[in-house]
Amino acid sequence: MAKQAVVVERMAGSKPHRGRQIALEIVTLLLFILFMMPFLIVVLNSMRTNAEIINEPVGWPANIGQLWTNISDVWNNPNFNFLSALKDSVIITVLSLAIISIFSAMTAWVLVRNKTKWSSLMFFMYVAAMVIPFQVVMFPLLTWFKQVGDFIHIPLLRSYQGIIFAYLGFGEAMSIFIFHGFIKGVPLELEEAADIDGCSRAGTFFRIVFPLLQPVFVTVLVLNGLWIWNDYLLPLLLLGASGSIKTIPLAVQGFNGAYVKQWNLIMVSTLLAMLPIIILYLFAQKYIVQGMVDGSIK
């Protein structure tokens, strides 16, 4: 008690720290500006013509109206088709996230609540898989998906279900890892009470455990969401350049010509590609950051 009282007193009279406080704020602000600088460059270059960018890669836009010209160039470009790419990116990202997070949470929960040799082995296997480089599996995956698709008569290539299934495979290891860490800290008593009340095993999970996972859920959604949204190689391989389904990164790459790089359009299209996720992030940042903070560690 006595100690606490002293603490309160010291906190109230923490004036000696004033100088340090200001120094801290300046350091943080400078670091922050450093972190934001590249975004400024993207935004500024989105407002310039290709010739301006080629002649002088960094500079103030001569005419802000160029931004609208660039946007309309991108919007009306038949190669890009922003809206359709946006639709495909949203469908793939949202459905992948849904199944990754639900299935990974289910798996992690069963693994945590069953302390057997098998469950530790399985958990170890998922963690070990996190170190498998994508390059080892990418081409065999393609051949294999083709064979399986032909066999079960559901196409796994150039289709939404194929790439979503692949994202489940590539994304689950990390997600199980994170859920596993969190669920270890969830007290068992609630579940035991539900058990005694005659709740089924699935009921216990979905009614009791699932709501408790909300903060870590956000973490898993954000991490996987960023990766899937920005991913280039897997969509290129599974959806193919000729498919009717095209994600935003595939479409952006269309401007990255072998000989002629249209930097202004690359900048604008990337800005457009970034916007949805940044807007989403800014709206949800409170939950995201809190979720990451609560979830990533326990």
Next chain:
Amino acid sequence: MSSKAKRKLTEMLFLLPTLLAFIMVIIIPFIYGIYYSFTNWQGTGAASAWVGLDNYKTIFQEPGFLHSFLVTVIFTLFNLVLVNVVAFVISLLVTSEIKGRNVYRAGFFIPNLIGGIVLGLVWQFIFSNILPQIGKSLGMNLLSKSLISNKDTVIATMVIVNTWQYAGYIMLIYVAAIQGISKSVMEAAEVDGARYWTRVAKIQIPLMANAFTISLFLTLTNSFKMYDVNVALTNGGPTTVFMMKPVQASELLALNIYQTAFKYNNMAAGQAKAVIFFVVLTIFSVIQVSYNKRKEIEA
């Protein structure tokens, strides 16, 4: 069905979707991949013949591959240190009493939102145009030329860019850990007259051991598998001389594998390199995690 059997069945069903995806997407292609590394597979669908260890023998005589190994290890070490130091410092800043710390927490995370070609492009601008301009006006020799095309500084540029992108993410893990330490512990130490850095070193860091294990593991695998930043920022260059042969100064393993498979059109050798890559990464990860776990217990 007895309730116990039903319970088991439910749990099996819960494990099934992830296990199925895991086997179909990772395990089977991975086994295929290992198999192909012992053949002369070309990735064209044409039949391939068994060549035994030939691919492995060739790649270990290749200066470019050995050099890639070396720079990947160097990059990983520096990256591990810088990402974690920066992330830890930022996490201390944003958990201190400064104004707007929530805004900062959100802002430092933003570099994670973009990736790929834009990231490399923007940083190329910075290293090849902005910094040389600043360097010239300040009369600093080192800065007056692009740091990317200098073989002695190129790895440093990649570490900087990766730190820029990744530190905000690791920061959140540290923030969580710091907030998990009960206030009274820190305050008690303050009352006892311990200085700030002593408190951080003697109390905070030991109590955050678990967070360090996770962060180091994530940074380790992330650095080792680094591909995007490498290809977009340096493309593996510039050239340097290693074992009397010209090699790419900043070509990390993942890029080297990709180039072997596509630029040099040697899919089977690329697969063999990927298998070696996997083995080494696994060893590194196991060492790091078990070392940290031991430290955690000691603490």
Next chain:
Amino acid sequence: MKKILALCAALVMVLSATSALADLVICQNKVEITAALEAFAKVYEEKTGVPVKVITGGGSSDYNTVLKAEMQSGREPDIWVIEGPTGYELWADKIASQDGAEWTKYTSAAYIADGKVVGFPVAVEGYGMAYNKDILDKAGIDPATLTNFDAYKAAFEKLDSMKAELGLDMVVSMVAGTTTGMTWVTGLHNFNVYLTVGNERNDTTYIDQVLAGQVDAERFHQYCQYVALIFQYSDPEMLINGTQDSQLAAFANGKAAFYHQGNWMDPSLVTLNPSFEIAYAPHAFLHEDTDGILVNPPSWYVVNANGNTEEAIAFLDFLATSEEGADYMVNKAAMVPAFTNVTLAPATPLSKSVMEWNAAGKTYDWQQYKLPDGFGMGTLGQIYELLASGAIDVDTFEAMMIDAIAGIAK
């Protein structure tokens, strides 16, 4: 929760109804002509009712990834691009003969393998030393005299001494950086100068030697001196850090007298509105006179023997022999067609110069594409960069190049 899962499942089922594929699928590697080619495909569909779909993989390794992905997964295109023997050999068992196709009557640039016509020349491309006529005039240099090493040396020296009054930053706008991915300029295009300059087209003496791990010592020595000369009069920053864009900008803005690039840069060049006359001078690296620039198809369309072979060939015939095809190649895609029946002439400066050299019959072959994959851009490109950065001198350069070439034979 079950409801959500069921909903997901239902959604997936609905979405899985993928759209029907086009009758003809073309997989190609020139991003900059994608829009023009797609527009031409539409025209073809309106005329014949055969839908054509264009797939594009940008850059060389991206194209290979895309093509392999398409083939691996059983989505084989009907027409795709090969860039030389490695591309041909990789897919040889799938490539159909185009012997007797209508288009073969109008070109001498078809890709021929095992005595059969298998590849349709996509275009003709050329490169040499592009020059800024105004600057050469002011310096009193007649580009027609640039036909040997000594003439170039004298011209470079003169221009270098007059840099200030001519407003030049550098004599030659040249790039060799690996970080900027420009090693194809050195390791492929410049190296080809050694392989073919001064020889009859189809004379394979030097490429055959290189593939056997050998070089002609005296010729190679002279070639290395020429490389060193170009690098000496280039801007060191540009050499290492220059991108395609900055290399072009230096020349288009009058900051460089010479420009080591091909006519494929025309679309970008015209957007910078150069105010001076531009043409090509030869890469004359020998002490004796050689007069010609390097011209060849950069790639060929091959036809899938297991696909819609006849329709694919009909499409290529239409491309080569119709007015719409000529309009697409020359006006829309800004290419120099490889066909004698096409009378449209390109309006852009570099392409125009290539046409003129071609018409005069003063061209040398391209044989760099016969090098193993990655050897020119990768292995050799790295050695050029070492010389460009000053890490090695020209003698070490020569020795390293010879050593690398000797390694091919293994």
